[in-house]
Amino acid sequence: MTVLTPPTRATERALAPDVARGLMLLLxxxxxxxxxxxxxxxxxxxxxxxxxxxxxxxVQFLMIMTLDLRIYPLFAFLFGYGMTQMYLRQTGHGTTxxxxxxxxxxxxxxxxxxGLAHSTLLMAGDIIGFYGVLSLVLGWIFVRRSDxxxxxxxxxxxxxxxxxxxxxxxxxxxxxxxxxxxxxGAEPGYLAYGADEDSWLAAAGTRGTTGLFVTFGASxxxxxxxxxxxxxxxxxxxxxxxxxxxxxxxxLLRRTAVIGVAVGWLGALPAALAHVGALRVPxxxxxxxxxxxxxxxxxxxxxxxxxxxxxxxxVAWWTHRSPRPCATAVAAxxxxxxxxxxxxxxxxxxxxxxxxxxxLGLGAHLSSATMALVATAVWLVTVAGAHALxxxxxxxxxxxxLRRLAYGARTAAARPDATGAGAGSGTRKxxxxxxxxxxxxxxxxxxxx
Numbered sequence: 326m327t328v329l330t331p332p333t334r335a336t337e338r339a340l341a342p343d344v345a346r347g348l349m350l351l352l353x354x355x356x357x358x359x360x361x362x363x364x365x366x367x368x369x370x371x372x373x374x375x376x377x378x379x380x381x382x383x384v385q386f387l388m389i390m391t392l393d394l395r396i397y398p399l400f401a402f403l404f405g406y407g408m409t410q411m412y413l414r415q416t417g418h419g420t421t422x423x424x425x426x427x428x429x430x431x432x433x434x435x436x437x438x439x440g441l442a443h444s445t446l447l448m449a450g451d452i453i454g455f456y457g458v459l460s461l462v463l464g465w466i467f468v469r470r471s472d473x474x475x476x477x478x479x480x481x482x483x484x485x486x487x488x489x490x491x492x493x494x495x496x497x498x499x500x501x502x503x504x505x506x507x508x509x510g511a512e513p514g515y516l517a518y519g520a521d522e523d524s525w526l527a528a529a530g531t532r533g534t535t536g537l538f539v540t541f542g543a544s545x546x547x548x549x550x551x552x553x554x555x556x557x558x559x560x561x562x563x564x565x566x567x568x569x570x571x572x573x574x575x576x577l578l579r580r581t582a583v584i585g586v587a588v589g590w591l592g593a594l595p596a597a598l599a600h601v602g603a604l605r606v607p608x609x610x611x612x613x614x615x616x617x618x619x620x621x622x623x624x625x626x627x628x629x630x631x632x633x634x635x636x637x638x639x640v641a642w643w644t645h646r647s648p649r650p651c652a653t654a655v656a657a658x659x660x661x662x663x664x665x666x667x668x669x670x671x672x673x674x675x676x677x678x679x680x681x682x683x684x685l686g687l688g689a690h691l692s693s694a695t696m697a698l699v700a701t702a703v704w705l706v707t708v709a710g711a712h713a714l715x716x717x718x719x720x721x722x723x724x725x726x727l728r729r730l731a732y733g734a735r736t737a738a739a740r741p742d743a744t745g746a747g748a749g750s751g752t753r754k755x756x757x758x759x760x761x762x763x764x765x766x767x768x769x770x771x772x773x774x
Contacts, residue, residue: 341568341640342403343662345633349399350661350668350707354700356392357450357672360514361680362696363521364689368600369608370618371513374693375600381693382601388693389597391628394621395589398555398629404456405463405559406568412468413563422469429468432731433461437540439666439727444536445529447673449518453666454540462548463556475561482554489550490623494616507615509608525683555626568633571641578641581634589628593621660711661704664721668707675703 359367365374372393373385408429415425440454467475497506519531547553567574596617598604610616643649661668680688680699691699714721720728 338663339569340644340659341571341637342406343659344640344655345399345403345636346662346665347658347660347708347711348636348662349396349632350665350672351701351704352392352396353669354672354704355697356388356396357676358693358696358700359388360450360518360520361676361688362691362693363515363682365692367513367515369509369611369615370596370600371511371613372515373600377692377694384693384697386597386601389600389621390590390593393593394618394625395593395628395632398626399632400452400629401459401552401555402559402562402630402633404460405556406563407559408460408464408556409468409560409563412464426464426468428731429464430461432727433457433464435727435730436460439723440540441533441536443670443673444539445533447532447677449532449535450539451536452539453669454536455544458540458544459547459553459556462544463553467557467560472561472564475557475564479554479557479561482551482557486551486554486623486626490619493614494619497616503616504607504610507609507612507618509612509615511612511614514613520677520681520688523682528681528683555630558630568637571637572645575638575641578634578638582631582638585627585629585631585634587631588624589631592624592628596621656715657708657712660715661708664711664714664724666723666727667721668711670723671707671710672703675706 359372359374362374366376367373368375373389374381375385377385412422412425412429415428416422434457436457437454440451440457443453444451467478470478493506494503497503517531517535519528519535522528522531562568565574567577571578595604595606596611599606599611599617606617612618643655649655678684680686680691682689688696711721
């Protein structure tokens with residue numbers, strides 16, 4: 326009988342991934358604001374509203390340039406990183422590779438179940454199930470691959486992404502109708518979330534259909550289209566402990582942060598300018614399949630990974646300061662990252678009844694700017710709750726449930742003793758300068774945007 330290593334304790338977690346998750350949950354909440362504004366006038370992209378004051382247009386501009394299609398790569402990277410660390414923790418303490426993959430498989434399957442329930446009940450754009458399907462496939466195929474094989478598949482993913490993304494653009498360019506690529510008359514994307522439905526039951530039908538597509542259809546399309554690339558980059562980085570020990574990788578992190586963020590922002594700039602009317606292009610070019618959206622999508626991976634590197638640089642700087650500035654704030658944000666699934670689900674518990682037409686319907690009366698304030702307030706509520714749980718030494722409820730389901734009740738509840746021995750494994754105390762293993766990171770989440 327194989328004895329599993331107990332899940333990672335709070336004192337063993339690396340700081341950088343948790344801070345990244347905590348901050349990005351704020352960006353998720355902000356990026357998700359568009360579909361809550363169900364009575365607003367939406368533009369040809371079918372996502373961000375186009376009406377409102379100059380302040381609303383500023384918010385829309387910033388969201389398009391810095392958030393939309395940029396948050397997913399960050400969390401996909403962190404999710405792949407956490408999967409690998411979870412596997413390495415198990416095998417490093419004597420668990421067989423097959424048994425370690427079994428933990429990942431059970432975790433993935435239960436994520437699909439949780440995700441589908443979440444999408445049907447509250448939020449159609451749930452990403453928990455999406456990650457569950459991807460981790461089920463990628464964990465089975467790649468987590469035990471050699472470094473050499475992993476590098477080959479990373480380059481295959483790069484080529485596949487470039488080929489499939491640029492092929493329609495090149496074909497349209499050769500035909501001389503580049504700006505007509507796309508369809509501005511397609512159904513706006515925000516309608517798939519059902520926020521404008523007066524009946525919760527009718528909205529649940531819409532949400533359930535969208536949730537099924539996101540969980541199974543979008544995940545499989547992502548695999549075919551090279552969307553696995555950023556997960557594999559997370560696998561590669563985890564094997565080198567880049568986020569646990571950012572001080573040892575400063576040149577790489579600096580280059581990645583500067584180049585990644587610059588490419589990500591510049592790639593989204595034309596779409597942001599077109600959205601606020603500063604750049605005149607046909608509506609088709611701004612649509613979901615248009616050339617400007619394609620450019621945003623293609624450069625989004627660089628932007629998301631650049632964000633990861635920037636946060637890792639901040640953590641490397643912060644951990645070596647004495648005294649450490651804003652220590653309570655950093656600890657509170659990291660507490661959110663440790664409970665990312667619970668906080669993500671809390672977003673929906675607060676947003677949906679307040680904003681949807683079947684609830685209080687406040688989404689009909691908000692603008693882009695005021696909705697951003699509401700999203701920030703919701704995130705701050707989760708920060709306060711996560712920090713309280715951290716001080717009490719308690720996990721998030723969703724994380725506790727998922728660990729119990731993945732590891733089994735006995736292993737999930739096991740606590741290593743003072744010498745580090747427990748359930749057949751040893752652990753080491755976290756180094757405050759670089760953090761320690763982030764082996765069982767909570768599910769990393771984002772909006773499909």
